[in-house]
Amino acid sequence: MHILIIGAAGMVGRKLTQKLVKDGKLGERAIDALTLADMVTPDAPHGFEGKVTLQTADLSAPGEAARLIGARPNVIFHLAAIVSGEAELDFAKGYRINLDGTRYLFDAIREAHDVDGYKPRVVFTSSIAVFGAPLPYPIPDDFHTTPLTSYGTQKAICELLLSDYSRKGFFDGIGIRLPTICIRPGKPNKAASGFFSNILREPLVGQEAVLPVSDDVRHWHTSPRSAVSFLVHGAKIDVETVGPRRNLSMPGLSATVGEQIEALRRVAGNKAVALIRREPDEMVMRMCAGWAPGFEAKRATALGFEAETSFDDIIRAHIEDELGGALQ
Amino acid sequence: MHILIIGAAGMVGRKLTQKLVKDGKLGERAIDALTLADMVTPDAPHGFEGKVTLQTADLSAPGEAARLIGARPNVIFHLAAIVSGEAELDFAKGYRINLDGTRYLFDAIREAHDVDGYKPRVVFTSSIAVFGAPLPYPIPDDFHTTPLTSYGTQKAICELLLSDYSRKGFFDGIGIRLPTICIRPGKPNKAASGFFSNILREPLVGQEAVLPVSDDVRHWHTSPRSAVSFLVHGAKIDVETVGPRRNLSMPGLSATVGEQIEALRRVAGNKAVALIRREPDEMVMRMCAGWAPGFEAKRATALGFEAETSFDDIIRAHIEDELGGALQ
Known part of the structure; x- marks a missing residue:
């Protein structure tokens, strides 16, 4: 074909x-x-x-x-x-x-x-x-x-x-x-939603990342x-x-930023979490308030579409697909 | 302006x-x-x-x-x-x-x-x-x-x-x-939904009208x-x-065909109702099954949009606006 x-x-x-x-x-x-x-x-x-x-x-x-x-x-x-x-x-x-x-x-x-x-x-x-x-x-x-x-x-x-x-x-x-695709590979970009990936991807390779919103922001990831x-x-x-x-x-994973960070701690330890620098940004927080917190996705699930069920799995997928399978 | x-x-x-x-x-x-x-x-x-x-x-x-x-x-x-x-x-x-x-x-x-x-x-x-x-x-x-x-x-x-x-x-x-606008003035037309108006408008002036669906079909009118x-x-x-x-x-009136007919009976009598000829049409019945039965219309109602609350009123509006205010 x-x-x-x-x-x-x-x-x-x-x-x-x-x-x-x-x-x-x-x-x-x-x-x-x-x-x-x-x-x-x-x-x-x-x-x-x-x-x-x-x-x-x-x-x-x-x-x-x-x-x-x-x-x-x-x-x-x-x-x-x-x-x-x-x-x-x-x-x-x-x-x-x-x-x-x-x-x-x-x-x-x-x-x-x-x-x-x-x-x-x-x-x-x-x-x-x-x-x-x-x-x-x-x-x-x-x-x-x-x-x-x-x-x-x-x-x-x-x-x-x-x-x-x-x-x-x-x-x-x-x-x-x-x-929202998380962890998006590559460099941090200017998209307002970029921080969802940045706060995981960068610390996983020893780099600092900026978190512009509070830990209770809930969003929908895959x-x-x-x-x-x-x-x-x-x-x-x-x-x-x-x-x-x-x-x-589509199905996905509804998680707060705090839950993302705790998953990072489980997979990569406190040292990684310490690389997240909190710099609240009013504009990004306002934009976030309008974003989708999560979906039922009953139809797609019944039709056989499948997604991760924990943020640990999302982080591990990134380590396997982008970092050669292991943290340095 | x-x-x-x-x-x-x-x-x-x-x-x-x-x-x-x-x-x-x-x-x-x-x-x-x-x-x-x-x-x-x-x-x-x-x-x-x-x-x-x-x-x-x-x-x-x-x-x-x-x-x-x-x-x-x-x-x-x-x-x-x-x-x-x-x-x-x-x-x-x-x-x-x-x-x-x-x-x-x-x-x-x-x-x-x-x-x-x-x-x-x-x-x-x-x-x-x-x-x-x-x-x-x-x-x-x-x-x-x-x-x-x-x-x-x-x-x-x-x-x-x-x-x-x-x-x-x-x-x-x-x-x-x-x-759906009911009673639509003018002549019967070929629209599949035309019967909702035809079965009222025609009998009101002594003409026969064809009803292609059963009395329990529910639809949304103004x-x-x-x-x-x-x-x-x-x-x-x-x-x-x-x-x-x-x-x-918009707000409107949810009514069955049977309720339309009973309103016609109240406003124009049995003689008018007797002019409705039932000729079931499979195709029209199939199409009807997909039409909107009625709406909550909470937002529009709260914003001041108003509609009739009985089919008697809808028929009387037609008599006032199209038939000079009285049946012959």
């Missing part, structure tokens, strides 16, 4: 590529072709014996979507988006990339469907940003999507399109509402490993069992 | 125009200009002393929205849409008119806002079609929007845009989720008069009291 990943150069895209290459198959079917597309040319994966095509593509440019699906990939992972902060700063760009880009893709598939019956699986990464405060805890599966960011609005709109295009039979769509597993499961799942409501809040 | 009605030639648009002309003001402010726009040229209203501009406009044509708001109307009622059946039959047209048209309008306002600080009130007619089965009864205000038609999807998307553009300060938007009152109230309401969730399920 042929798999297309749009947004393959990002963190999740790279990890998804690695996972697919390692497995060599999706469900029962061998993967014989991979097309990796992004605004910057993705790296070629190591160890894949099938055909690899690397594409530099801006999905929001007319015609690009039709080109990307020209070879009729069986499964399309659509991960491409500009992030929340950028979509908030540049309103028009956010709508162009995150909404129009997705719609061009969906319409290109629809037009191909009308020509030759093409009907791929489309796995779309949505986000818990489709929800906006005030939020209950836990958030039930049937809670309304009232985003408080343009990014969340764009994701919620794409979810609606995904369901409607699936209902009309143009493709088999599954929308995956990812929790590891990069689980995020990838959600996408792969979403590509395999029988859509008949999903029904017409194609967008699923 | 200057009021623009887009979709002014439709049933609700005409009744809204009449109401505004009759009142002569909106809240405390006198209406001195009315612009009426639609795909077909709207009729000029009788008895309005201010300036009337009639526009033939296709909102989905680029540039039309900027032209419509050229004179910077203070309030814009956006009622324009193709109906559910047509949006389902012509997928591309539905998205072009119902989604792109609305987005062109919102973006034209945003661009005007960026130029000169323009910030009108925008009252948008949404629909209970943003909800899709299975639905609880009553449907709470925080229930998710999972439409099962392209029309409902387009309305749900426009709701999200309305909230986001309002949040960013480009305009003050209010989305009004209208119940009179044309109340629908107009919702729009007018939405144009006056203090948006600070509404908060960031700008789309409101």
Whole structure:
């Protein structure tokens, strides 16, 4: 089978590529072709014996979507988006990339469907940003999507399109509402939510990290490993069992910052915890107050999506996947 | 003040125009200009002393929205849409008119806002079609929007845009989720939901009407008069009291077909009821099963939106507004 990943150069895209290459198959079917597309040319994966095509593509440019699906990939992972902060700063760009880009893709598939019956699986990464405060805890599966960011609005709109295009039979769509990914590998970044990862990742390698909020802030997390597993499961799942409501809040782990820190203490000791420097930041605290504290995720759990059940496991996943399996 | 009605030639648009002309003001402010726009040229209203501009406009044509708001109307009622059946039959047209048209309008306002600080009130007619089965009864205000038609999807998307553009300060938007309008004046039409009105309107003037479903079908209704009152109230309401969730399920009356018929009996007697001919239609019954049975509408009620509380009142409103106040 042929798999297309749009947004393959990002963190999740790279990890998804690695996972697919390692497995060599999706469900029962061998993967014989991979097309990796992004605004910057993705790296070629190591160890894949099938055909690899690397594409530099801006999905929001007319015609690009039709080109990307020209070879009729069986499964399309659509991960491409500009992030929340950028979509908030540049309103028009956010709508162009995150909404129009997705719609061009969906319409290109629809037009191909009308020509030759093409009907791929489309796995779309949505986000818990489709929800906006005030939020209950836990958030039930049937809670309304009232985003408080343009990014969340764009994701919620794409979810609606995904369901409607699936209902009309143009493709088999599954929308995956990812929790906040923790521990996000790499360097500390400027995302307001970055501290959830920073306070674990940096101390694990002996570096200081700044905690801008109080210990009782509760949020919804999953590891990069689980995020990838959600996408792969979403590509395999029988859509008949999903029904017409194609967008699923994924399982995850609801934890306070204090619980994160205690997990760090259990896994890496007091020395690691001592590297967390508390520097309260009013603005980040205000933003945090609107973020999702946790979900019931009953539907996704019943459909076989699985996530970590303790922060110790999330930290250990990071040590295995990013630090060679052991602390220095 | 200057009021623009887009979709002014439709049933609700005409009744809204009449109401505004009759009142002569909106809240405390006198209406001195009315612009009426639609795909077909709207009729000029009788008895309005201010300036009337009639526009033939296709909102989905680029540039039309900027032209419509050229004179910077203070309030814009956006009622324009193709109906559910047509949006389902012509997928591309539905998205072009119902989604792109609305987005062109919102973006034209945003661009005007960026130029000169323009910030009108925008009252948008949404629909209970943003909800899709299975639905609880009553449907709470925080229930998710999972439409099962392209029309409902387009309305749900426009709701999200309305909230986001309002949040960013480009305009003050209010989305009004209208119940099914009953008794719809005019001739019986082909809409699958038409029977809710037909079985009352036709017998009231001595004509036969066909009932394609069983008496226990429950649905959510409001009179044309109340629908107009919702729009007018939405144009006056203090948006600070509404908060960031700008789309409101309106109050209405939840009633079974049997309850509708008993109200007809009370108002117009057994002779009228005898004109209802039962002709069960499997397809209509299947469609009905997915329609909204009723809403809590707590937020809208708290915000001062009001509707009829008995079907007798809905029938009497029709007799007053459409039949000169008395049965023949």
